[in-house]
Amino acid sequence: MSGPDLRRAAAARALELIEPGMRLGLGTGSTAAAFVALLGERVRAGLDIVGVPTSEATRLQAEGLGIRLATLDELPELDLTIDGADEVDDQLRLIKGGGAALLREKIVACASRRMVVIADAAKHVARLGAFPLPIEVNLFGLTATHRAVEAAVARVGCTGPVRLRRDPAGKPILTDGGHHILDAHLGAIPDPDALGAALWAVPGVVEHGLFLGIADAAILAADRDGQAEVTVLGSLV
Ligand code: 5RP
Helix, strand or coil: CCHHHHHHHHHHHHHCCCCCCCEEEECCCHHHHHHHHHHHHHHHCCCCCEEEECCHHHHHHHHHCCCCECCCCCCCCEEEEEECCCEECCCCCEECCCCCCHHHHHHHHHCEEEEEEEEEHHHECCCCCCCCEEEEECCCCHHHHHHHHHHHHHHCCCCCCEEECECCCCCECCCCCCCEEEEECCCCCCCHHHHHHHHHCCCCEEEECEECCCCCEEEEEEEECCEEEEEEEECCC
């Protein structure tokens, strides 16, 4: 099975959790987009839900599908957020932000009663950190913040370069919130809590992509002899 098939299988399982009247956080990325596409089909068939998108990309997709949307200011409490992840471990700790939407994704997930991750099972790891950790930073004082992030990362026993994320033309990328992203290529993160706390202590860091104690469950889809096998970490209820 291809990656898109696995993403769609995880998204389809998540769709079973949706009930009429729900206030939903809509994640960002290709797996979340697969979910939004399936949700759009259900909405076309009459399902009444309202969604809060975690990025402009998701807002555009959902709008195009006729999904009713609200801002988080209009709906500050949500029932459920469905979102992808770059890595998930056995304790449902995540790395997110590969799509540069980590700030809104974390705000929306934390405003939700529950967060369920959907992903290709290849994202399930024994230890976080092979995926470069995204860190959203303010534009002001970027060089100083970059150095302070490198020092913070080293202080908690992590090693590896911290690089400014650029677009294919070489320009630093801008998030929906107008910030830059530093990617910390650490290989492994021995203590995610310590790293998260160290990053938050750096002035100029707006948010980091470690989602700790936020996800309630992960729906993971793997290829088993050409069929999608869906497993669940945590509890879906
Ligand atoms: C965006 C994210 C995405 O959820 C994450 O990058 C996974 O994306 P995909 O489903 O395309 O693999 O955190 O900021």
